[in-house]
Amino acid sequence: MAIIRAYILPHPKLAIPAVGRGEERKIVKTLSSLDMVAQEIAFLRPETIIFITPHNVIYDDYFHISPGIGAKGNCSALNTRHVKLSLKYDPNFAAVTSHIAGKYGIIAKTLGEKKAPLDHGVVVPLWFINRRFSKFKTMRISPSKLDEKAHYRLGQALSEAASNIGRRTVIIASGNLSRDLNEKAKDGYVDEALEYDKTMVDIMQTGDFGRLFTVPHSLRDSADPCNHSIFAVLAGALDKRMIRPEMLSYENNLGEGYAVAAFAPGPYDERRNFLEKSEEVQRRLVVKTRSAEDAYCILARRALEYAVLHRLDLPIPMGLPKEMLTTRAGVFVSLYIDNTLRGAAGALDPTADNIAAEIAKYAVAAGQSDKRFPAIDVDELPDLVYKVDIIGSPEPVQSSGQLDVQRYGLIVTSPHTWGVMLPNHPGITTGEEQIAAVMQRAGIAPGTLVKLERFLVVRHE
16 A cells, blocks of 8 residues: 555645745634644655646646656745755656556656746645655656546556555645635636635545546636646545545635645545546447437548548548538537547638538548647547537627627627637626627737627537
C-alpha cells in the first residue's frame, strides 16, 4: 500500500504570514486545517510527497514532471523575499512513473522545464508541511490540457510506480476552487461559482470520485477553479481502493473557495473503478447517439473516419437527401468526446458546391486542423460524437429584442473588426449577453457603434 494518504489542499498566498501580513486571519479555518494536515504528514513520515500543481508549465498533451534533483528559491511568486524554501526531487520515482505512464497511454516526462523556481501551488502547502516535517523527497507534476480520463490514468500510473518501488507516498492535489464568490472577486460574483463549490465539497465528503467526470464544462468555465483536472489525478491514485474521506474545512469569505480534504486509502475495492464506469457510460451514450444520427452527422463521421484511416478525401456517397446535394449554405462541424469539445471547423458562407461537400470538408478540418487540439487519432474515432450546424443567411436586426439566443447566431461588426457566435452558447441566456459576449470575444470596446446581424442555425446531432 504505497499511497498512504491523499489530500486536496488550497494555496492562498496570504496563508503565509509574511505575505498575508494580518490578512491571513480572515481564513483561520483554512490555516488550522493546513496545519492539521502537516501534523498528520509528520506522523505518517512519507518518503515522497507528490505535488500536482496547476501553476507550473502546462502542455497540451503531455504531463510535465520537474527535472533534476531539487528546487529552491526566495518564492518570488509570493512577492516576498522573506520566505525561502527548498526541496529535493525523487528522480528514481520520476523515471519509473514516466515508464509506467506509457502503459496507460499517456506521456509524463521531465522534458520542457520552463519554471524551475517553486510555484505557489507547491510553496504554500510546503511551508505548512516543513514546519512539522521535512525529511522527504518530492515530485512536482503539472496537469495537461487532456481530459479528466487522462489525468485519472496519470494517478493510476503514480500509484503503480509508488507500489513498484515500495515508496511510502503522499499525493497532494493543490488547487483553489471557484474564484468568483463575491463582488470583490476577479470577475465579480458568479452564481455558478457557489454551485461548483457545493458540488466539489460533496464529492470530497463522500469520496464519490466518479462525479468528477460529470461536472458540466459550462459550470467549470463559469466557476473558474484553478484546475479541475488535478482532482482526477488524486482520484486515479486511489483507483479501486476503499477510502475514508474527511472534509476538514471549506471557506470562501475572500471570494475564492478554499477546501481542505483528506483521504485515507484502505483495502482493494473493485467497485471503485470510476474510470471504467465512466468509459462504459460514454460507450453507451455514443451507441445511443449514433443510432439516432441523420444523414448530415453520418456523412461527417464517415468523412473524418475515411481521412484518418486512408489519408484520403471521402468521395461524396450516393443516396443522400436531395437538399444536401442541391443547396449551398455555410456549415459548422463540431466534434465531442464525453461532452467535451474535441474540434470544430466551418464557415458562415458556403465555399463548396453543396452542403454535402461542406460537411465532408469541415468534418476533416475539425478533426485534423483545429489548432486548439491535437489531430484526431484512430483510437479516438469510436468515441466521437458529431454535431453539424447548417447556417442560414444573415439578416440585419436593430436591437437585442430581435435576438433569440437559442435559435439565432449573431454577427457583430464594427468599423475595424467583427465577431460571431453560434446559438445556444453555454451561459448566454439573453440577447444583451449575446451581444456583449461577441463584442468581448472580438475585442470591440463597449459603446462602439456596431452593426448586428442574426442568422438561423439548424442543428443536426
